[in-house]
Amino acid sequence: xxxxxxxxxxxxxxxxxxxxxxxxxxxxxxxxxxxxxxxxxxxxxxxxxxxxxxxxxxxxxxxxxxxxxxxxxxxxxxxxxxxxxxxxxxxxxxxxxxxxxxxxxxxxxxxxxxxxxxxxxxxxxxxxxxxxxxxxxxxxxxxxxxxxxxxxxxxxxxxxxxxxxxxxxxxxxxxxxxxxxxxxxxxxxxxxxxxxxxxxxxxxxxxxxxxxxxxxxxxxxxxxxxxxxxxxxxxxxxxxxxxxxxxxxxxxxxxxxxxxxxxxxxxxxxxxxxxxxxxxxxxxxxxxxxxxxxxxxxxxxxxxxxxxxxxxxxxxxxxxxxxxxxxxxxxxxxxxxxxxxxx
Amino acid sequence: xxxxxxxxxxxxxxxxxxxxxxxxxxxxxxxxxxxxxxxxxxxxxxxxxxxxxxxxxxxxxxxxxxxxxxxxxxxxxxxxxxxxxxxxxxxxxxxxxxxxxxxxxxxxxxxxxxxxxxxxxxxxxxxxxxxxxxxxxxxxxxxxxxxxxxxxxxxxxxxxxxxxxxxxxxxxxxxxxxxxxxxxxxxxxxxxxxxxxxxxxxxxxxxxxxxxxxxxxxxxxxxxxxxxxxxxxxxxxxxxxxxxxxxxxxxxx
Numbered sequence: 001x002x003x004x005x006x007x008x009x010x011x012x013x014x015x016x017x018x019x020x021x022x023x024x025x026x027x028x029x030x031x032x033x034x035x036x037x038x039x040x041x042x043x044x045x046x047x048x049x050x051x052x053x054x055x056x057x058x059x060x061x062x063x064x065x066x067x068x069x070x071x072x073x074x075x076x077x078x079x080x081x082x083x084x085x086x087x088x089x090x091x092x093x094x095x096x097x098x099x100x101x102x103x104x105x106x107x108x109x110x111x112x113x114x115x116x117x118x119x120x121x122x123x124x125x126x127x128x129x130x131x132x133x134x135x136x137x138x139x140x141x142x143x144x145x146x147x148x149x150x151x152x153x154x155x156x157x158x159x160x161x162x163x164x165x166x167x168x169x170x171x172x173x174x175x176x177x178x179x180x181x182x183x184x185x186x187x188x189x190x191x192x193x194x195x196x197x198x199x200x201x202x203x204x205x206x207x208x209x210x211x212x213x214x215x216x217x218x219x220x221x222x223x224x225x226x227x228x229x230x231x232x233x234x235x236x237x238x239x240x241x242x243x244x245x246x247x248x249x250x251x252x253x254x255x256x257x258x259x260x261x262x263x264x265x266x267x268x269x270x271x272x273x274x275x276x277x278x279x280x281x282x283x284x285x286x287x288x289x290x291x292x293x294x295x296x297x298x299x300x301x302x303x304x305x306x307x308x309x310x311x312x313x314x315x316x317x318x319x320x321x322x323x324x325x326x327x328x329x330x331x332x333x334x335x336x337x338x339x340x341x342x343x
Numbered sequence: 344x345x346x347x348x349x350x351x352x353x354x355x356x357x358x359x360x361x362x363x364x365x366x367x368x369x370x371x372x373x374x375x376x377x378x379x380x381x382x383x384x385x386x387x388x389x390x391x392x393x394x395x396x397x398x399x400x401x402x403x404x405x406x407x408x409x410x411x412x413x414x415x416x417x418x419x420x421x422x423x424x425x426x427x428x429x430x431x432x433x434x435x436x437x438x439x440x441x442x443x444x445x446x447x448x449x450x451x452x453x454x455x456x457x458x459x460x461x462x463x464x465x466x467x468x469x470x471x472x473x474x475x476x477x478x479x480x481x482x483x484x485x486x487x488x489x490x491x492x493x494x495x496x497x498x499x500x501x502x503x504x505x506x507x508x509x510x511x512x513x514x515x516x517x518x519x520x521x522x523x524x525x526x527x528x529x530x531x532x533x534x535x536x537x538x539x540x541x542x543x544x545x546x547x548x549x550x551x552x553x554x555x556x557x558x559x560x561x562x563x564x565x566x567x568x569x570x571x572x573x574x575x576x577x578x579x580x581x582x583x584x585x586x587x588x589x590x591x592x593x594x595x596x
Contacts, residue, residue, distance in 0.1 A: 197448050197456040197464065200437075204445050207434035214394065214432075215449040215507065216420030222454070 004275075005340035012275055015282055019180055023173055024165050030289075032176050036244045038285045039183035040237050045265035045277035046190050047233035053271030054194055055226045056206035058114065061121035062262055064128040065102060065231035067253040069094035069238030071132070071139060074248035077147035078140070084150055091239040095232040102231030106224040125259070132250045144249020149175075153243065179240050186233055191274055193229065202226055203272075261288075268328050270335025279336050287324065292317040345408045347372045347543045348424075348511050353392055353402035362388045364567035365402065370511070375537040375544040377558035377575070385567040386547045387429055390513050393545075394426040395419045406511075420449070425509025429516050429547070431496045433488045439499055440484040444471040446506035471506060478502040479528060494521040501529055505536075511543045512536055518553065533557055551579060 004012075018025060022035035044066055051057045072094025076086040101124075109120045132139045139145065149171070151157055157171035167173065193199055204212040205219050212219050242248045251257075261284055269280025296314045303309055312320075332339040346369035353366045363385045370376055378386050391397040393404055395416035403412045406422055420426070434442050444461065447470045448454055462468060475481045478498045483491060491499065501517055514533060518526045530553060537544050537557055548554050554561060554575055561578040563571040571578050 192458055192460070195460045195462075196458060197453050197461045197467075200441060200445060200448070200461045201454045203437060203441075204434050207436055208432060210396070211428075211432045211434065212445075213416040214396070214420060214426050214428075215446050215503070216417045217449055217454055218415075218417045225455075 008275070008337060008340040011279060011336075015279065022180075023167050023176055027167055029172070032172060033244065034285060034289050036176055036179045036240075037289075038282050039180050040240050040244065041261070041265060041281035041285055042278045043183045043186045043237040043240075044234055045262055045269070045281045046187055046274045047230045047237065048262050049266050049271060049274055049277045050190060050194065050202070050226055050230045050233075052266055053273065053277075054199065054206060055202045055223055056114075056209075057223060057227065058118045059121040059227065060118060060256075060259055061102070061105065061125040061128075062230075062234055063254055063256070063258045064125045065098035065234040066238040066241070066258065067128065067132065067248075067250075068098040068101075068231075069235030069240075070242040070248045070253040071145075071238075072097070072235065073239040073242040074145040074147055075138065077149070077242075078145040082148060082150055084152075087150070087239070087243070091236055094239060095235040098231040098235035099228040103224050103228040106227045107220070111220065125254075125256075129250060129254045132254055140249070142250060144247055144252070146247045149243060149246060153178075175243060179244065182236070182240060186236060187274070187278065190233065194274060198222070198225070206272075264325055266335075268325065268332075268335055270332075270337030270339075273335075273337040276335045276337035283336075287321050291321060295320070344371065346370055346405075347407060348393065348545075349405040349408075350389075350393065351403045351405070353389070353404065354400050355388060355392060355397060356400045361567050363392060363399075363564075366564070366567075366569050367402075368562060368569065368572070370543050370545065372510075372543055373540040374560060375533075375546060375558050376560045376562060377554040378545060378547045378562055378564060379549070379554060380564035383566075384564040386564055387515055388567075389564065390426065390515060390545065390547065393511075394424050394513060420507065420509075421452075423510035424513070425504045425507045425511060426513045427500045427504040427515060427517060429519065431493070431500055433496060433499060433503075435488045438485050438487055439475065439480055439491065439495075440468070440471055442488060442499060443474050443502050443506050444468060446503040447471045447474070450507050474502045474506045477505060477532065494525050497521050498525065498529065501532060505532070510541070511545065513545045515547045516549065517546070518548075518550070530557065555579075 019035055019039060023032050026032070026035065044062070048062045051059050051062070069091060072090040073087055076090050105121060105124060109117045133142050148154070152171055153175045154171040158169055159174065160169035163169060194202070201212065201217055201222050204217070205222060209219050238253060241253065245252060265280035265284045266277045267280070268283060269278065270276030292314050295312045295317055298312045299309050299314060302312070334341065348370040349368070351367050353363055354361065355363045366389060378389065380386050388397065392399050395414060399412065403410055405411065406419070406424065411419055411422070434445065444467055447467045451467060453464065453467065456464070472481065472484070475484055478501055480495060480498055480502060483495060488496065488499065497517065497520060504512060517533065518529055521529065533544065533546065534557055536542050546557060558575055561573065561575045562569060563578060571581055
């Protein structure tokens with residue numbers, strides 16, 4: 001293993017500390033929700049990296065597994081079974097289903113050429129999207145499902161009468177730390193996994209599948225297990241997302257916008273490192289949430305100038321996100337982590 | 344005595360081209376067989392058929408009397424067929440130690456360990472280090488493969504096969520592209536394997552001095568077919584080999 005560059009370490013440490021103390025450092029509903037979202041996307045992007053960066057499998061079905069977990073939690077809660085047991089059961093069922101479907105896709109199609117595997121995942125993901133909008137009785141169709149959370153997760157719940165460092169000790173705080181701790185546990189689990197003998201074989205498959213087979217590794221078995229684990233973890237992230245939004249719908253969990261975001265996070269952060277996708281997740285989520293208001297500020301302050309304000313009009317924020325990403329991919333083809341890697 | 348490895352009428356056609364043409368050979372434990380022939384004679388293809396990268400159009404492969412023709416490459420490797428490749432075939436972005444440890448780990452059947460760090464299996468790491476020192480690569484253990492010289496990559500290729508501790512060693516021009524001072528070390532390693540009574544060595548080699556030193560049997564392939572089989576001295580001297588391998592044709596040819 002190569003040692004991490006000091007700048008990279010600093011970045012990772014700041015991200016960790018910022019997330020660990022987010023409710024105290026950045027109080028406010030919106031910023032805490034953003035921090036939750038970052039935690040969730042770190043898990044989602046890192047689990048995708050196990051497929052893309054470590055094993056070299058390009059799948060477009062990752063959002064589908066994310067949705068399995070989200071709907072797994074949403075379905076019982078929206079039907080009035082509101083409790084921790086419902087959340088637990090929903091997450092487990094969602095994750096198990098994700099692992100199963102992922103393993104089935106892998107077994108059926110990993111033998112074919114990689115490009116066809118990608119096409120098959122795309123087809124299955126589209127099918128899931130159609131099913132989610134059509135099976136209205138179960139999924140709520142286009143409208144999705146809204147639901148309430150167990151009392152302990154509601155903003156009105158107080159576990160302490162007095163605020164902690166000026167932050168209300170309410171259900172939102174519990175919800176954030178629940179998300180953050182589960183995300184941390186899953187991230188550490190994944191780090192363990194990629195550094196394990198199993199993880200080394202995955203990298204060997206990425207590097208040279210032909211040779212991995214010649215050494216005696218049944219690569220299809222390894223790839224199938226990798227995609228099952230990755231899918232199950234994505235489903236847990238989906239469950240957390242459902243709790244954060246108190247809503248699950250096709251556009252929030254299943255759309256290809258989410259898939260594009262995951263790809264961007266992994267590619268911008270740096271494939272095959274887990275810490276890269278974590279940084280990428282933070283960056284992409286922050287860009288989504290804060291670039292527009294930031295541009296509004298610039299727009300207002302430059303109101304008297306001629307062309308500039310038109311360029312940074314808040315409505316053009318997607319243009320700038322796009323430009324930013326093209327530049328990053330062009331100048332740091334190996335992502336943020338790759339740029340700091342010592343050779 | 345059952346041969347360790349046997350091919351019967353082993354044939355593969357690519358389109359209309361017959362690359363390996365009904366080759367029947369038996370290899371016994373403790374022997375080292377050199378496979379020689381001009382470029383395109385089907386030598387590497389023959390090894391690919393044995394190690395399973397290719398499936399034959401006709402004929403069979405037997406390992407210790409068991410038919411393995413339909414078996415996939417990984418299963419054959421686990422049964423003891425070790426293969427080193429002619430064109431360097433490694434895991435380029437991993438370190439030298441990781442490359443060898445992957446082989447050690449495959450041999451130990453430890454690839455499905457999920458929750459311990461790979462480098463905490465000190466037994467595997469130590470074994471990998473042993474093979475690196477055997478091949479004089481210890482100093483390079485923590486370099487990525489992409490940073491190695493061609494000669495070192497060839498040595499790593501050999502180290503990985505040694506680490507598999509197979510019963511059948513298949514070398515495909517092990518010293519090609521190596522600097523002159525590295526060649527004796529690799530040849531000594533092969534000679535040490537060849538000297539053991541229970542190992543079987545197949546060696547594709549162009550250099551006749553290497554063949555004479557290591558092999559106790561030489562088989563000649565020409566246009567996919569077996570054209571000579573015998574002791575090194577007699578095979579090298581025979582007219583058919585002169586034609587097939589050295590390109591000396593009879594006057595009317």
